[in-house]
Amino acid sequence: MPRLKFLTLVGALALVASAAHGADAPVESLVTTFNPDLWGREITMTSTWTGPASNIAKDVLDNFWFSFLVFVPFLVLPQVLLVYAMLKFRDRGDGRKSATFMHNTKLENLWTAIPILALAIVAIPVYPLLYKMELPPKDADNALAITVRGKQFAWEYDYKREGINVGNDLVSGQQEPMVLVKDRVTTLRITSNDVNHAWWVPAFGVKKDAIIGRFNNTWFTPDRVGNFKGQCAELCGDGHGVMIISAVVVEPAQFETWQMLQKHRDQAKKVWDALIAWETGKPEDGLRQALAGYRGKFLGDQQADFALQYWMAHNQTSFARSAPIKGAKVEDQASFPQRFAEWQRQQKLMPARRERLGQIMAATVAAAPAHIPAAAPIVAQAQE
Amino acid sequence: MTTALLPPIARYTGVMDWLTTVDHKKIGLMYFWFTLFMGIVGGALSGLIRFHLAMPGATIEAIQQARLGGVDVAMNLFSENRHAYNQVMTMHASVMIFFVVIPAFAAFGNYLLPIMIGARDMAFPKMNGFAFWLLVPASLLMFTSFLTAGGSAAAGWTSYPPLSLMGRGANPGQDMWILGVHLAGLSSILGSINFIVTVANMRAPGMGWLQMPLFVWAVFITSVIQLTATPVLGSAVTMLLMDRNFGTTFLDASKGGDPLLYQHIFWFYSHPAVYIMILPGFGGISHVFAAFSRKRVFGYFGMVLALGVIGIIGFSVWAHHMFSVGMPTALQAFFMYMSFLIAVPTGIKIFSWLATMWGGTIRFTVAMKFACGFLSLFTLGGFGGLILALVPVDISLHDTYFVVGHFHFTLVGGSVMLLFGMTYFWWPKMSGRMLDEKVGTVVFWLMFIGVFVAFMTMHISGMVGMARRISVYYEDFRRLNVITTVGYVLAMLGSIIFVGQLVFSYRKPKITENDPWKINDLQGGLEWATSSPPPVYNFEVVPPIPIVDHMPKH
Numbered sequence: 001m002p003r004l005k006f007l008t009l010v011g012a013l014a015l016v017a018s019a020a021h022g023a024d025a026p027v028e029s030l031v032t033t034f035n036p037d038l039w040g041r042e043i044t045m046t047s048t049w050t051g052p053a054s055n056i057a058k059d060v061l062d063n064f065w066f067s068f069l070v071f072v073p074f075l076v077l078p079q080v081l082l083v084y085a086m087l088k089f090r091d092r093g094d095g096r097k098s099a100t101f102m103h104n105t106k107l108e109n110l111w112t113a114i115p116i117l118a119l120a121i122v123a124i125p126v127y128p129l130l131y132k133m134e135l136p137p138k139d140a141d142n143a144l145a146i147t148v149r150g151k152q153f154a155w156e157y158d159y160k161r162e163g164i165n166v167g168n169d170l171v172s173g174q175q176e177p178m179v180l181v182k183d184r185v186t187t188l189r190i191t192s193n194d195v196n197h198a199w200w201v202p203a204f205g206v207k208k209d210a211i212i213g214r215f216n217n218t219w220f221t222p223d224r225v226g227n228f229k230g231q232c233a234e235l236c237g238d239g240h241g242v243m244i245i246s247a248v249v250v251e252p253a254q255f256e257t258w259q260m261l262q263k264h265r266d267q268a269k270k271v272w273d274a275l276i277a278w279e280t281g282k283p284e285d286g287l288r289q290a291l292a293g294y295r296g297k298f299l300g301d302q303q304a305d306f307a308l309q310y311w312m313a314h315n316q317t318s319f320a321r322s323a324p325i326k327g328a329k330v331e332d333q334a335s336f337p338q339r340f341a342e343w344q345r346q347q348k349l350m351p352a353r354r355e356r357l358g359q360i361m362a363a364t365v366a367a368a369p370a371h372i373p374a375a376a377p378i379v380a381q382a383q384e
Numbered sequence: 385m386t387t388a389l390l391p392p393i394a395r396y397t398g399v400m401d402w403l404t405t406v407d408h409k410k411i412g413l414m415y416f417w418f419t420l421f422m423g424i425v426g427g428a429l430s431g432l433i434r435f436h437l438a439m440p441g442a443t444i445e446a447i448q449q450a451r452l453g454g455v456d457v458a459m460n461l462f463s464e465n466r467h468a469y470n471q472v473m474t475m476h477a478s479v480m481i482f483f484v485v486i487p488a489f490a491a492f493g494n495y496l497l498p499i500m501i502g503a504r505d506m507a508f509p510k511m512n513g514f515a516f517w518l519l520v521p522a523s524l525l526m527f528t529s530f531l532t533a534g535g536s537a538a539a540g541w542t543s544y545p546p547l548s549l550m551g552r553g554a555n556p557g558q559d560m561w562i563l564g565v566h567l568a569g570l571s572s573i574l575g576s577i578n579f580i581v582t583v584a585n586m587r588a589p590g591m592g593w594l595q596m597p598l599f600v601w602a603v604f605i606t607s608v609i610q611l612t613a614t615p616v617l618g619s620a621v622t623m624l625l626m627d628r629n630f631g632t633t634f635l636d637a638s639k640g641g642d643p644l645l646y647q648h649i650f651w652f653y654s655h656p657a658v659y660i661m662i663l664p665g666f667g668g669i670s671h672v673f674a675a676f677s678r679k680r681v682f683g684y685f686g687m688v689l690a691l692g693v694i695g696i697i698g699f700s701v702w703a704h705h706m707f708s709v710g711m712p713t714a715l716q717a718f719f720m721y722m723s724f725l726i727a728v729p730t731g732i733k734i735f736s737w738l739a740t741m742w743g744g745t746i747r748f749t750v751a752m753k754f755a756c757g758f759l760s761l762f763t764l765g766g767f768g769g770l771i772l773a774l775v776p777v778d779i780s781l782h783d784t785y786f787v788v789g790h791f792h793f794t795l796v797g798g799s800v801m802l803l804f805g806m807t808y809f810w811w812p813k814m815s816g817r818m819l820d821e822k823v824g825t826v827v828f829w830l831m832f833i834g835v836f837v838a839f840m841t842m843h844i845s846g847m848v849g850m851a852r853r854i855s856v857y858y859e860d861f862r863r864l865n866v867i868t869t870v871g872y873v874l875a876m877l878g879s880i881i882f883v884g885q886l887v888f889s890y891r892k893p894k895i896t897e898n899d900p901w902k903i904n905d906l907q908g909g910l911e912w913a914t915s916s917p918p919p920v921y922n923f924e925v926v927p928p929i930p931i932v933d934h935m936p937k938h
Contacts, residue, residue, distance in 0.1 A: 039447075040445060040448060041445050041859065045848060046849070047847060047848050048780040050847075050848050060777055060780055064777045067770075067777070068771070071771070072767075074731065078759065078760075078763045082756060082759055082760060085741040085742055085746070089746050090745075090747075090748065091745040096745055098678040098679045098743060099742070099743030100679070100680075101743070102679075102680050103682070103683060107735075108736075111731060111732060112728060112731075115728050115731045119727065119728070122724070122774070126776060130713060133775075133776055133779065195544075202848075203849075205779065205780050206779065207783070209708050211637075211643060211644065212637040213643075231854060231858070233851045234544075234783060235540045235547065235853045237538075237547055240853060240855070241444075241466060241469075241855040241856040241857065242856060321452070323451045323454065324451075326455070326456050340454045
């Protein structure tokens with residue numbers, strides 16, 4: 001907890017600093033939150049058992065332990081009896097005669113009836129939970145409704161009400177996480193574009209198959225801020241193992257910020273492209289034009305400049321993860337060293353270019369940024 | 385009554401004799417060696433999987449790191465060559481199910497069942513030979529598919545559409561897999577008809593239904609399941625074949641078909657199939673428990689009833705493989721409760737085996753060690769099954785390594801331990817040679833520890849979130865995967881010693897007794913009343929059936 005407070009303090013200070021000097025500390029922390037490295041080591045796996053993060057997962061875990069405790073005598077008893085019989089009744093060569101009984105109706109009835117009783121005890125509480133998992137609560141009018149679409153080998157998330165569509169990072173082409181809100185009911189409609197997939201984040205305790213031509217519904221309420229990862233859970237072809245699923249759970253205020261940022265995503269990509277193409281065209285002119293175009297699109301939008309800074313940082317992070325792949329295709333093998341060197345060079349150039357972009361932005365009409373909630377790095381919070 | 389009335393039919397000798405034989409004992413032995421060979425192949429395939437997953441390059445993080453460093457990521461067998469991984473994974477399962485576990489019990493059934501009921505052969509000896517020889521082209525179809533363009537089937541042994549419908553025309557491997565399954569299925573249908581007719585009609589005079597040994601009962605009930613369920617599998621893969629090659633649209637969602645239809649039909653076979661893979665062993669191991677406890681089997685009638693009830697309920701639990709596909713909730717509840725119920729007859733069997741041991745004078749031969757090891761591991765596997773039957777919990781565990789661990793506990797800790805135990809028990813009868821007890825003990829401990837370590841660890845991998853059938857995984861699961869592979873090495877080592885022991889047993893002197901274990905005074909099994917191995921005609925004169933009143937007295 002003290003650490004969380006400290007981070008919040010740092011975030012607030014950074015916000016003040018950025019308002020004064022245009023530094024990008026909140027930008028960086030937002031990037032850490034919304035663009036985590038799904039292929040890297042920063043997110044640790046949590047599951048229903050190791051770190052339940054939704055109401056459903058907690059119910060499932062409770063139900064598991066209850067059933068486990070009822071069932072466990074039927075696991076332990078045979079093992080104990082087996083070991084006992086092995087020790088007690090082994091032939092020691094002392095001429096002891098075996099028993100001759102072949103039946104014991106009472107005993108047989110007993111070991112038929114008692115398991116049935118135990119099963120009945122377990123069967124009762126599991127029934128309402130089963131129905132709970134199928135139907136979202138009726139009073140959840142503020143539910144976050146997301147359409148999840150699986151395709152070989154990525155996920156697409158459609159926030160219909162918010163008009164947001166994420167899934168494929170515009171720069172790296174890698175899987176993007178979905179963003180969820182803490183303590184807000186999330187309903188998923190899951191379907192597939194091609195073969196069967198299954199959407200599964202172990203920490204949420206929810207798994208549903210994505211099947212072409214069907215919409216499967218499921219729901220849960222994430223109750224912990226953090227990064228949660230999973231993997232496609234139905235064999236879907238060669239990329240099955242790298243079909244990553246990830247969810248970022250944030251506070252409502254941060255979700256507002258994320259929504260705002262997503263509105264600027266496609267336009268900001270044009271500025272990014274100009275930034276990458278900087279030295280091929282005329283120096284800076286392409287960049288100035290792209291920036292003007294961007295500001296033209298969002299005329300009067302006070303947050304646009306902030307969003308642009310965010311996306312530049314976001315895309316730079318993504319770019320660092322988009323190394324060309326060696327050995328993907330035979331014809332690519334020869335050009336691999338050049339492509340790899342080019343990727344490395346672009347990466348080195350990037351900080352200077354972003355700084356120049358900032359200077360141009362500051363020199364031209366600089367709208368005062370509206371209040372942007374500070375986003376503390378989520379990984380640190382999850383570890384609290 | 386002399387042997388002169390029954391001259392051994394020997395039109396050929398040597399290899400030709402084996403190729404043309406219709407003798408149930410020779411066919412049984414051919415089944416036996418076929419499954420052993422296939423077991424080595426299937427085990428080697430799983431070795432490829434296990435070694436890949438234990439190497440550092442099998443993690444998502446390692447691949448990304450290699451990419452960012454500009455290094456070739458194909459450092460592991462399947463890190464980038466994932467299509468090959470899917471092929472190996474698919475074929476490991478297909479081989480183990482269709483060519484190892486199911487025919488392995490047919491091996492014991494063929495060899496022992498006619499002898500146990502005092503018959504001279506199966507009811508349809510030529511069909512018996514045909515059923516065995518069908519397995520050879522079936523396995524050849526599956527294996528040669530590795531050589532085709534696009535490789536073998538790679539959609540898992542379940543071959544769910546739409547994935548298994550992809551690559552129509554371009555990837556004949558999937559079609560060859562379907563035809564291989566058809567032939568293997570035909571083989572088991574013919575075999576089961578043969579068993580049913582033999583048991584129904586060819587029991588020695590005086591052997592009533594409730595005088596039959598438990599192994600005969602188990603094979604009979606298994607055959608009924610096989611005869612009822614296997615044609616259903618045939619219909620499922622036929623739809624696949626038609627959709628792939630002849631333009632039908634049973635399963636093609638884009639043309640109005642339903643991919644879920646296949647899953648239902650497939651599991652309607654494949655759930656009963658898991659009982660096909662273990663019930664004969666349940667019957668066989670009852671003999672081992674009774675023989676080496678020097679008692680008669682406890683609760684015979686309850687055992688038979690339990691087998692029958694498992695066979696019946698086994699047909700109404702198939703959708704517990706599909707809890708995440710989006711079924712009506714009431715249907716999920718039904719399948720959950722039916723899956724619960726199947727634990728009851730299984731529990732009856734476990735407790736009855738314990739009661740068989742109770743008060744006995746137990747001799748720990750290798751067969752008995754395997755029987756006890758089976759009981760312990762199978763109880764663990766069954767416990768995992770109970771946990772998986774709970775729908776809310778299953779949603780979290782479905783398609784994870786927990787499931788993989790569970791069914792390997794029941795298939796390796798269960799069926800394979802049973803098969804090993806039955807082999808140690810009946811090999812002296814089948815080959816006329818004893819197996820060395822010391823080597824057998826080493827095999828047992830390697831198997832027991834290996835199976836426990838490998839598959840218990842898989843349960844944990846699943847609970848911490850590792851999905852199954854993935855060629856690369858998150859680094860969080862790395863240590864668990866290494867431990868699993870250690871367990872695999874132990875179990876595989878045990879299996880290799882086991883096969884070697886069987887091969888080298890032929891160099892040992894022949895035994896002369898009919899009853900090498902000295903158990904038949906109490907057991908009264910007909911197989912121990914004839915020579916080891918039995919003559920072609922099994923019995924000169926069928927010995928009198930020891931009438932045992934198995935029914936409980938009131």
